[in-house]
Amino acid sequence: MRKIGVFVCHCGLNIAGTVDVKRVAERCAEIPGVVHSEDYSYMCSDPGQNLIAEAIEEKDLEGIVVAACSPTMHEPTFRAAAEAAGLNPYQVQMANIREQCSWVHPDDEEEATRKAEGIVGAAVEKVRRDEPLVPHEIPITKKAMVVGGGITGMQAALDIADAGYPVILVEREATIGGRMAQLSETFPTLDCASCILTPKMAEVGRHPLIELMAYSEVEEVSGSVGNFRVRVRQKPTYVDWDACMGCMQCQQQCPSEVESEFERGLGTKKAIGVDFPQAIPNRPKIDPEHCAHLRGDFCWLCSRSCPVDAIDYEQEERIVEEEVGAIVLSTGYDMLPQEVLGEYGYGKYPDVIDSMAFERMKSSSGPTGGEIRRPSDGEIPKEVVFIQCAGSRDPDKGQSYCSKICCMYTAKHATLYHHSVPDGQAYIFYTDVRAGGKGYEEFVQRTVEEDNALYLRGRVSRVYPEGDKILVKGVDTLSDENVEIHADLVVLATAVTPRTDAREMARIFNVGTDEHGFLNEAHIKLRPVETTTPGVYVAGAVRGPRDISDAAAEASGAASKVAMLLSREEMETDPLIAEVDEGDCSGCLWCVAACPFDAIEEKYLTRRVGDREVSRRVVEVNVGVCQGCGACTVACRDGAMNLKGYKDEQILAEVESICLIAGSQQ
Amino acid sequence: MKLTRHGLHSEMIEKIERISGEEISKCYQCGKCSAGCPVAQEMGTLPHRVVRHLQLGQDERAFEAEAVWFCTSCHTCESRCPKGFDLSRVMEALRAVLLRRGEAPVRPEDLPAELFAAAPQQAIVSCYRKYVS
Amino acid sequence: MKYGYYPGCTLHQQAEEFDVTTRESARALGIELEELDSWQCCGAVFPLATDAVINLAAPFRALAAAYEAGVELVTVCAGCLNVLRRTNNLVQNDDETRDKLVDFVEEDYAGEGRVHHLLELLRDEVGFESVSERTKRDLNGLRIAPYYGCLLLRPPDEMEFDDAEDPQILENMLAGIGAHPVSYPLRMDCCGAYLPIGELEERRNRAAVAVMRSASAAGAEAIVTSCPLCAHNLEQCAQDVPGAEMLPVLYFSQVLAYALGLDADSCGLEPDGLHAGVCEKIGIGEVK
CATH class of the missing domain: 3.40.50 (Rossmann fold)
Structure with a gap:
């Protein structure tokens, strides 16, 4: 014994x-x-x-x-x-x-x-x-994939590429840049977002080791750490990007003007073109929902204006298969849907906007050329109310968590507003000011002392138009008074939310999510950028609300994890995987159907009986792919399939032991 | 104001929580209830402050607040409360304790006779339920 | 379809015009309302104290009686709807309270029944388009401010009547019968409820005055409501609101029944009194 x-x-x-x-x-x-x-x-x-x-x-x-x-x-x-x-x-x-x-x-x-x-x-x-x-040794594919081309994904891709490994950067939109491309200035330094972002975008675009797959989405992932196979769907742009030179004649000629999601509804875009002039790749795409030609109308203006004949109305999506050793997920965040907080009239009254719209307004390349103007009449607002925690810390109707970035960007907005409209007044309704970060508290204090923002401690219950003003009914719990402000513009710091399809993405990459839909890390404190699926890493706001500094730090963290993995020639795989007893296997292939990882294949055993060759079908487990989930062992009718370390006899012995102990305790 | 652990968790606070079915600690004092209360101007003490008194174990200050009687159970507070805290129920619990002590603010015999002719039955029954018993 | 009708106390007393026009509107729209054989006052307010079980006995009895009779309930009084619907929810979800009520009232009822507001039936069963087709009079674009108040809408997760921050049911009904619904911000605010009845202080009912002014400022010519208490408080505003800003207050069913062809007198419309302006605009008396 x-x-x-x-x-x-x-x-x-x-x-x-x-x-x-x-x-x-x-x-x-x-x-x-x-x-x-x-x-x-x-x-x-x-x-x-x-x-x-x-x-x-x-x-x-x-x-x-x-x-x-x-x-x-x-x-x-x-x-x-x-x-x-x-x-x-x-x-x-x-x-x-x-x-x-x-x-x-x-x-x-x-x-x-x-x-x-x-x-x-x-x-x-x-x-x-x-x-x-004893663990198995398998070779590693020395190439990484980063999914999501915002600041986090760009930083991760650049760091991995700078370490000497090829990277495929997959971006859903037609350009990289993400949320940061929408921002005006950044806290706490008031650096212009574009000024620090666009050089990085350009670097990504020209890095010899980064392959950019824009306007593409991951469909399916198989394999495991060191050797993932990824199916990527390249959506049709209706423009041959290899032939296109980026002159944007097409965009100028296009007659269809539609509301721009990038401009948060404050501005328009053409049915063909780029979201913003610094787009990388600097290539236009056609929005098929709004393109007159693709909707069946008589219009060839973009095609006629193109000097290199790059418009291709017939273009279809392409599926591309890639092999990579490691994956970084950095798909960022969305913002609370506007209908959630009906009491603020967001989406109903034009002069109630969200913070991202304010960013677009302040952006020099934005719809107002950087001037703060009321959407309803274009006037310069003299009384501006900022409402923080719009849907954050609101388990009842919004999100239960603190969105973390709103305190700082609202202080920034009030500061920028004061710089633009020195005789205007900014009011900020806050619940608690959470300004933990290098230089953050000092920034908030400057907003109060030098930029004259009035902080009101409390929430707003209702917002509605009164004449050409917006009446804001709030409270200041420090003075215990209800407060009414006839504002010209109301800005809602709406909650940061997971991407609406985050759960679907988590399923594709076999990563867990929290109750909101943010991706789970392997350990919230000590393994923050790893996931429970080896070789898949997470960084940035896909994990939860983050500011740019934190997102960039996590991106570098994830990149270094990827570099560690790819720096090895071979990697050990867990030996706790399925094992087939070929003698007992009847070749029924039920295990093949049960395996979620396509790790089992059929094979034929041949032997000579007298002068005849007899061939018998059995199965074989691919040690590099098997994850040891055990599904096959349950499916196997012959008892031929076992999971090493968890054989049937071991599990039965455990059960017997529990029964015996429970029996003896009674 | 002197705070002690006994005062914070007094029997009366527990009783109010029991009758209302609401946990007083759930409220984080954002004030949205006060901001939207249609009768806040009549209340003297704003509704969120009534809850604060209870959080501090100062139930007598909550009972003294006129807000208790001016609350119309309109549920505007609760329908917008980020925590789903039903302040209407806390106000009702405070009223219930006072009414059961015999401290009713309205005596039926004092109501003018013409009221019974003019006001809808719904109004009179509500008034009795909220102010008399 | 046949429904059990629960008029509530006020509709049998002060608000007879509400009762008459509700029955007539339903009849004109093919909704059969049969008043419950015996019913008591619902209690007017839903008890919010968890131990005030006795106050639930009357609404429980009405709900159980309707279920026994095999009909779903219909009411139009916002107070009754609020109490009946919330009591039904409670009976469905709180076993302990239900058991107490079952023992006390001696009716075996577990919340299987349903309670409707007539407007909900118009929206969900009849359809406002169909209502529109059956109108016999045109309201001539009468500018009406729909007033919801509290009891129809809140608590939203229990009442599930309409979007509590942007309800449209009254607007859609009014538009369907040829009126012009006027939007104004205070349409979901409280009217002051029973505060003025208790006369706790010598204070005016500022809540109702604010509502009246809000509707008036939006250019309305009349207010409609579904709550006798709201109607009363709004009418009482006359002592504080100048005549020019004071609007006539009607039940939604009065304009509905009138549009469906009921005569002005039965609708409680008074061409010589409070409703003179309204009556002039809608040309009392002419049937298409």
């Missing part, structure tokens, strides 16, 4: 506060084959790991159980410690008596202790049947 060691962790009081850890260790010592059992305050600490190592060496342990937390965090820690002491790391089993026991039964020590005994006992039965396993 194999010699097993059990190590019960207190995790301070996290476990020991509820579970009688000493009793668990004592009971485990009674299990046949357990030759060592002890408890310790923090098993993951150096002294804790040393206890494990010493026991392995002194008692020649052939398997250990660490009864502690979930394997997510510390399974690698204990595997490494065991390996250093000479034990195969796959003969280490975590028994989770924290998340699945002490934390969920805080009020019942006896029950929790009994449950812990059951969990640890089962783990002992599993680990005594664990075979030593």
Whole structure:
């Protein structure tokens, strides 16, 4: 019988506060084959790991159980410690008596202790049947893909490319630049957004290692870390971008003018052209919904005006397959739909706008050429009300979280407004001013002291037109007075939200989302840019509201993770994958249908019987692709398919152990 | 104002939470209720401040607030509250405690006879329900 | 389809014109309303204290009676609708309270029934276009300010009557019968409810005055409502609002029934009194 060691962790009081850890260790010592059992305050600490190592060496342990937390965090820690002491790391089993026991039964020590005994006992039965396993080595595709070409994706792509690895940058829109391209100035320095963004865009455009796939979306991903296969759909632009020189004659000639989403409804665009003059790639696309020709009308103006004959009304979408070793997701954010806050009349009254519209107004390339003007009549507003937390910190109708960036950009807006309209007055309704960041609080104070913004502590309940003004009914809880302001312009700091299709994207890349639809990181504090799918990284506002500084920092973080991965020639893959017993396999291929990763293929075994060749169909597992999910083992009718480390006999032994312990406890 | 842990979690505060079915701590004092209250100008104490008194364990100050009687249960506050906090119910709980103590602001015998001829039944029944019992 | 009609106390007393015009409008539109055999006052306000279970007994009884009779309820009084609908929601969702009511009232009812406002039936069942087709009189573009107040709309997640911040049901009905609905900001604000009845202070009902002024400033010639309490408070504004700004207050069903062909007198329209302006504009008496 194999010699097993059990190590019960207190995790301070996290476990020991509820579970009688000493009793668990004592009971485990009674299990046949357990030759060592002890408890310790923090098993993951150096002294804790040393206890494990010493026991392995002194008692020649052939398997250990660490009864502690979930394997997510510390399974690698204990595997490494065991390996250093000479034990195969796959003969280490975590028994989770924290998340699945002490934390969920805080009020019942006896029950929790009994449950812990059951969990640890089962783990002992599993680990005594664990075979030593060795990881497989597979080659790595030394190329990365970045999805989303805003400031985060651009930064990540540039960093990866500068490290010497080729990058494919996939952007849904026809140009990179993202949200930042819409901004006017940036806090806290009031740098012009374009001035710092467009050089980066140009750098991305000309970097020899960056391949830009604009107006494209990822359809499907298969494979795994080191070797992903990605299907990208290149949407038709109806312009041959290779032939086009970017002269934009077409845009000038186009007769169809439509509302521009980029200008947040304040300006128009043509049915062919670019969103803004600094677009990269500097190539136009046709908006088929508004193009007269594509809608069947008699119009060839763009085609006739093109000096290189690049307009192609017949162009169709293309599907491109790419192979990459790592993927960074940086698809950014959206803003709260306008109908959510009906009391503010957003979308109903033209002089109630959102902050992004204010950015466009202040942008020198925007619809008003950088001047702040009321959308209704073009007058310069003299009383401007900014409403923060419009849909943020609002679990009832909006988003429960703080959108993080609004306090700062609203202070910036008030400052820019004062610079533009020195005799105007800005009022800011706030709930709390959250200005944690380098130079941020000082910026807010300058907004108050030098730029004369009046901060009103409270919210606005209703906004409606009165004459040619907008009546804002709010409260100032510091003076305990209700406040009415007859404003010329109202600016709503609407909540930052996940992209509307974020959940669909998360599904494609096999990444989790939080309850709102922001992508989940592997660990919110210590693995912020990794995901639970190895080789897929996240950065920027796709994770949650972020300002440019944080987004850029995360982008570089994700890029360095990618570079670390791609710098290796080969990578080890987890040996905990499916394994087929060819002798038992009947070749029915049910496993092939069950596998979500296309990791199982059929093959034929041939042997000579007398003078005949007999061929028999079986299956084979692709070790580079199998993720060890176990679906095939359940589908297999012959019992021929097993998951290494989780064989049927191991799982049955665990179940039996739990039943026996539960029975003996009654 | 002196604060103690006993004062913050007094039996009366618990009773108000029980009757109203609302957790007082849920309110984060953004003031949107006050900003939109159609009778705020009559209230003396703005509605969000009534909740603040309760958060501070000062239930008597909440009971003294005229706002308790001027609230018309119009639900404007609740329908816009970012936290889904039903202030109308807290006001009703305060009224309920006062009425059950016998501190009704209206005595039916004081109401003018002509009122019964002129006002709709709905108005008189509401008035009784809110101010008498 | 046949519905159980719950008029409520006020429609049997002060607001008879509301009752008559509701019945007549329904008849003209093919909606069969049959008044419940016996019903009590709903209590006028929905009890917000969680322990005030006894106040739910009367509305519970009405709901149970309608269910027993196999009909869905229809009411037009905003107060009744609010109390009945919220009581029904509570009975559906709160087992403990339902059990108490079942024991007390001795009716086995678990919220299976439904409560409709006549306007909802017009919108969802009859359709405003169809209402429009059945009109016999043209309201000649009478500028009417629809007044919702509180009870129809709030709490929005319970009443589910219309968009609480931008309701359109009254507007659409009015447009359908040839009136011109006037938009004004205070159409969803509170009228002051029972405050003036209690006369807590010598204060004027500033809430109702603000509503009246808001409608008047928007160029309306009349206000319509679905709530007798709102109507009363708005009418009482006359003591504080100058005559020029004071608008006649009507129930929505009065203009609806008139458009559908009921005579002005039965509609409670008084050509010589408060409604003189309205009557002149809509040319009382002429049927197409």
